[in-house]
Amino acid sequence: MQAPTLLISKELPSLNYTYAPDRFDETWEAPLSTLLGLGRAAGADLIEFFLERVNYISCMAEDDAITSISPRLSTGAGVRVFRGKADCYVSTNDLSFNGLKAALEKGLSIMGLQLPSANAFIPEIHLELLRDYATKKSKEAWLGNCSSMREMGDVLLSANGQLAQQATHVQSRRAVYFRDWQEVLVASSDGTFARDIRLTQSVGYSLLCADGENRSSINKRVGSTSDPNFLRTWKYSTDAREVAESAAKMLYAEYVESGSYPIVMANEFGGVIFHEACGHLLETTQIERKTTPFAEKKGEKIAHENLTAWDEGITSDAFGTIDMDDEGMPAQRTLLIENGILKNFISDRAGSMRTGHPRTGSGRRQGFTFAAASRMRNTYIAPGTFSIDELFNSIEKGIYCKKMGGGSVGPTGQFNFAVDEAYLIENGKITKPLKGATLIGEATEIMDKISMCSNDLGLAAGFCGSVSGSVYVTVGQPHIKVDSITVGGR
Amino acid sequence: MSNITEIASYAQSTAQKLGIKKFDIYGSTVDETSVQVDQGEPQQMKASNRSGVTVRVWNGDHLVGVTSTTDVDPIGLELALKTAQEASAFGVKDNVPDFSPEATATIAPTHGGASDRIPQADVSKLLETLVDAEKQLLAAHPAIAGVPYNGLAQRAIDRFYLNSDGAMRHEAHSYASLYLYTKTEEEGRKPRSAGAFRVGTGLEKLDIDGCLKEAAEKTISHLNYEKVKTGKYRVVFSPEAFLSLLGAFSNLYNAQSILDKQSLSTPDSLNCAIASPLLSVCDDALHPDNVGAETFDGEGTPTRRVPLITNGILTSFLHSAGTAKRMNTEPTGNASMGAKVTVSPNFFHVFPGEAATEDYSLDTADNVILIDDLSALHAGVQALQGSFSLPFDGWLIKDGKRISIESATVAGDIREVLNSIIYVEKELEFTGSGVAPRVWVNELSVTGE
Known part of the structure; x- marks a missing residue:
């Protein structure tokens, strides 16, 4: 039996790879294997290619007209070169063999490496059989089954009409939809070879009401990651009613009086408190930067004993659900905190390499121009044993934060987030609407103050911006009580 | 990226083939490199060369459709023009956008910021500069334990606008930017953070000393x-x-x-x-x-x-x-x-x-x-x-x-x-x-x- 002949570097120009131009499939194995081998021959410890194709469209209705239909088509690739504990990332629009080779060469040169000499052997990289989640889970037809441009317009106009009927003192009303179809292929020199198709959609309202000097603006958005019929089945009447009611209540709301209060935070998007105050600080990216107070706390108590929290990518159709992460690893369910004890961190490949915490299928990125980083997926506080009434009845004077806005966390663990819809709690009862509240605190202090969790876990779609761009996530929680928190107001 | 003349030529011929009489295109190409460091060692380095265009197409009913794409070869442009043409059927009927009346107006000479491009520095030079900056900042005060957020980037940009009435504009410029954000550690004290940012037309024009001074002074003032x-x-x-x-x-x-x-x-x-x-x-x-x-x-x-x-x-x-x-x-x-x-x-x-x-x-x-x-x-x-x-x-x-x-x-x-x-x-x-x-x-x- 004759041993297979290794490729020699000088033979590269004569290679004539043919691979599918409009689909990432098995035909990409040969060129990518060669390029991965080339990178290894140059001295890199590990090479990873990420290929991406995007077909995105957004549509907006303003009052009674469609004012924007905006398609975007994009293809590109990124190559990541690891050497020791350092890495570099090069991205390009050029998916030809020579384009990818040029990106690799650039990455190698940044790492102080060169393509091998003309007579150098190029090691074979044996990729696994293509792990094709798109085919396995019948995702190929998703794009074709989504709503057409005409359908998008029709649904949004009907929805916006419904909002006009439900709301009062309307200054402007918008219904906005987007569909983000993404095909990705990951190949790396450790043998990873995986493909997926993702279909992320979101639709929602933005309502501005005004009466003299009084104004209120309320947004609501829902999302899906696996249903081509999502827009067709949007229950916009229910959402229109909810948005209209919230806007009406907040129109004449008083500004919140600043101070320190006990609060009850609603379920679903209320989970942004955990996302900002703790979730980001459990990403290995933060350990690498030394910007998390929890770096050395694994196995220790970092939160109230009534608090358990998860980060996972597997809940059906949730906004942060992924079959594999952007490094080709299947998604997992990761227990972050159990009864107050820190159990795990959220880790990507580089984070695992630099911190020692095992990968959790959390290497995510906005697109091919970003290197993957440890990012949250569906992150939520688990349901507890208290009833909602018990939470409210434990408060003499406090604030009910019903609808949260966005937030952020800084390098010292200080977090903040805005409250879009709030109410005063007096003697366990909701009394009047309040506006203008911002909650601020320190992660290490607040986690021990989440003392009561009810049993009504709810999830909500969100967007998270960080080092690897904006990714789709779920935040969630049951109603929770925070014993005290600083509320910025007037 | 194809050059602007090639893009204009592709667009013109493809539009003709598709029966599109009126269109305009805005596009850009960006060549970017950036580095981050951690305690004297390279942490992450990035390079990117990407391009993108947005095409607008007016149909026979004077309604407009738009598509963006990163594929600026003839095939990509044709697909973008076709998609924009399809979208134009659903274009706004009131206040339909039109070419700017000033799209062909003469542009006055500027102070020299525009159309100025400074050659990009090597990544090794960026790294050397940032490692040195981090070192100086760490030495500025014993309480400064790290510079967790830092980055030195340089970017060269080409941008253009053209339309089917003959407008054609193009310019190129470059800039470099630096940010340094510290974190302090002191026994019995909460961690504090402060930072500074600078931007210049290129690495050589960047006020690195000023950035260091500001980051250090602010950090110390927050201790x-x-x-x-x-x-x-x-x-x-x-x-x-x-x-x-x-x-x-x-x-x-x-x-x-x-x-x-x-x-x-x-x-x-x-x-x-x-x-x-x-x-x-x-x-x-x-x-x-x-x-x-x-x-x-x-x-x-x-x-x-x-x-x-x-x-x-x-x-x-x-x-x-x-x-x-x-x-x-x-x-x-x-x-x-x-x-x-x-x-x-x-x-x-x-x-x-x-x-x-x-x-x-x-x-x-x-x-x-x-x-x-x-x-x-x-x-x-x-x-x-x-x-x-x-x-x-x-x-x-x-x-x-x-x-x-x-x-x-x-x-x-x-x-x-x-x-x-x-x-x-x-x-x-x-x-x-x-x-x-x-x-x-x-x-x-x-x-x-």
Whole structure:
């Protein structure tokens, strides 16, 4: 039996790879294997290619007209070169063999490496059989089954009409939809070879009401990651009613009086408190930067004993659900905190390499121009044993934060987030609407103050911006009580 | 990326093949490298070469469709034109966008910021520079334990606009930027953080020493911190903080927002007082300090200096070609091409308006809060309501001395802020998004303890 002949570097120009131009499939194995081998021959410890194709469209209705239909088509690739504990990332629009080779060469040169000499052997990289989640889970037809441009317009106009009927003192009303179809292929020199198709959609309202000097603006958005019929089945009447009611209540709301209060935070998007105050600080990216107070706390108590929290990518159709992460690893369910004890961190490949915490299928990125980083997926506080009434009845004077806005966390663990819809709690009862509240605190202090969790876990779609761009996530929680928190107001 | 002549040629021939008579294209290509370091070692290095174009197509019924793509070869452009043509069937029927009447107007020579490209430095040079900067910052004070957020980047940009009426604009520029954000560790003290940012036309033009000095001085000034009592305070906004607020509430002078009723202003607000007469603001893309100034916008309209607030009076809005036509005025060079053309400021220039009757100085101030940096504007600004409630970094000034504030928020209404300005200092400072002096506001709510 004759041993297979290794490729020699000088033979590269004569290679004539043919691979599918409009689909990432098995035909990409040969060129990518060669390029991965080339990178290894140059001295890199590990090479990873990420290929991406995007077909995105957004549509907006303003009052009674469609004012924007905006398609975007994009293809590109990124190559990541690891050497020791350092890495570099090069991205390009050029998916030809020579384009990818040029990106690799650039990455190698940044790492102080060169393509091998003309007579150098190029090691074979044996990729696994293509792990094709798109085919396995019948995702190929998703794009074709989504709503057409005409359908998008029709649904949004009907929805916006419904909002006009439900709301009062309307200054402007918008219904906005987007569909983000993404095909990705990951190949790396450790043998990873995986493909997926993702279909992320979101639709929602933005309502501005005004009466003299009084104004209120309320947004609501829902999302899906696996249903081509999502827009067709949007229950916009229910959402229109909810948005209209919230806007009406907040129109004449008083500004919140600043101070320190006990609060009850609603379920679903209320989970942004955990996302900002703790979730980001459990990403290995933060350990690498030394910007998390929890770096050395694994196995220790970092939160109230009534608090358990998860980060996972597997809940059906949730906004942060992924079959594999952007490094080709299947998604997992990761227990972050159990009864107050820190159990795990959220880790990507580089984070695992630099911190020692095992990968959790959390290497995510906005697109091919970003290197993957440890990012949250569906992150939520688990349901507890208290009833909602018990939470409210434990408060003499406090604030009910019903609808949260966005937030952020800084390098010292200080977090903040805005409250879009709030109410005063007096003697366990909701009394009047309040506006203008911002909650601020320190992660290490607040986690021990989440003392009561009810049993009504709810999830909500969100967007998270960080080092690897904006990714789709779920935040969630049951109603929770925070014993005290600083509320910025007037 | 294909060059602009090739793109124009592809577009022309493909449009002809598809029966498209009227179209325009805005595009750009970006060549970028950046580095981050950690304790003297490279942490991550990035390089990117990417391009993208947006095409607009008018169909036989004069309705417009738009598509963006990163594929600028003939096949990609054809697909984009086809998709835009399909989208045009659902284009707006009222106020249909058109070419800018100024898309072929002569562009005046500028100060040299535009069309200036400085050769890109090697990645090794970027690394060497950043490692050295990190080292110097770590040595500036024993409490500085790390520089967790740092980055040195350089970017070369080519951008162009062309249309089927023969307009063709192209320019190239480059810039480099540096940010350094520290974190401190002291026994028994909370970690503190501060930083600085600089931008220049290239690595050699970057004020690295200034960035280091500012980051170190700010960090040291925050080591001794105290809680501030909740209450009403006289507040001084740093140039960066004031420009952040102006940017967050730019719907005040954004004609598209006003026409969409997504603004605190109405068409009738023009020539009305919206601020203290002590304040004047221009949007000035061509300001000499604007690194990487762009001489035309996404519709090919030349950029210019636009007086927005003159001695407290709202004197102009920012316009696209479409909003200018609807409001019977000239476009201002603030448009970005898209399915819906958007309008945004280019570069703020804030300066004193009418002469103040009284001068103020931080050297003699007492019980005044100096806000250095506002955080979380994406969350704490209710742009359509005019209100804000924002965490900030800053100092309480007591008898002219600065005491760092541990953790606090400032809240108010932008209209009240503008109207309660009591002093606009004379000394201007350049930030990434504009030039401005410190601005004194009579009273705002601050929440501390």
